[in-house]
Amino acid sequence: MRQRSSRDFQRVNSRRLWTAVFFLVALVIFALMSASYFVAGMLTSGGSKGLIQEISQAAECGRNHLLPTAAAIDRYARGTGKYPEQIDDLLPMYLEKQEVLRCPADTTTPKGESSFLYHRPQPGDTDAVLLECPHHNTLLMRVRARGKTEPGKTFWELQMQPLTQAP
Numbered sequence: 708m709r710q711r712s713s714r715d716f717q718r719v720n721s722r723r724l725w726t727a728v729f730f731l732v733a734l735v736i737f738a739l740m741s742a743s744y745f746v747a748g749m750l751t752s753g754g755s756k757g758l759i760q761e762i763s764q765a766a767e768c769g770r771n772h773l774l775p776t777a778a779a780i781d782r783y784a785r786g787t788g789k790y791p792e793q794i795d796d797l798l799p800m801y802l803e804k805q806e807v808l809r810c811p812a813d814t815t816t817p818k819g820e821s822s823f824l825y826h827r828p829q830p831g832d833t834d835a836v837l838l839e840c841p842h843h844n845t846l847l848m849r850v851r852a853r854g855k856t857e858p859g860k861t862f863w864e865l866q867m868q869p870l871t872q873a874p
């Protein structure tokens with residue numbers, strides 16, 4: 708009598724265990740499926756404006772546009788002893804091509820104008836933001852000084868940050 712009830716108990720227990728295992732497996736499969744669906748959606752959402760294109764444009768903007776512009780600003784500061792008042796002052800002596808000042812993702816700025824926001828460094832600034840590109844959907848691109856801003860001695864750092872929704 709005692710043994711039988713204990714065996715029944717074991718049977719019920721193992722059935723519960725299998726139900727729990729089954730639920731866990733189903734949950735993991737569901738999580739994997741929805742995760743891959745989410746990633747696939749991110750990569751292809753908006754057709755041509757997918758995440759891959761967004762990142763490659765941002766990388767190109769930083770490497771071929773923002774950093775060369777920062778280098779030209781540095782050359783200007785070393786050459787004249789002051790930072791340019793406007794970004795266009797770099798042309799044509801410190802920066803040959805106006806296209807460098809254009810972001811590849813920029814579709815709104817009129818031709819011949821710079822895509823970037825320029826913040827003129829002030830003497831003794833620390834960690835100041837020099838340039839920003841507002842033309843990327845989900846990323847904020849900017850060039851920032853690491854440490855003190857000094858003509859020819861500043862280390863300009865490229866930053867790529869996810870844009871968080873402003874309240």
Ligand SMILES: [Zn+2]
Pocket residue numbers: 765768769810811812813840841842843848
């Ligand atoms: Zn850009």
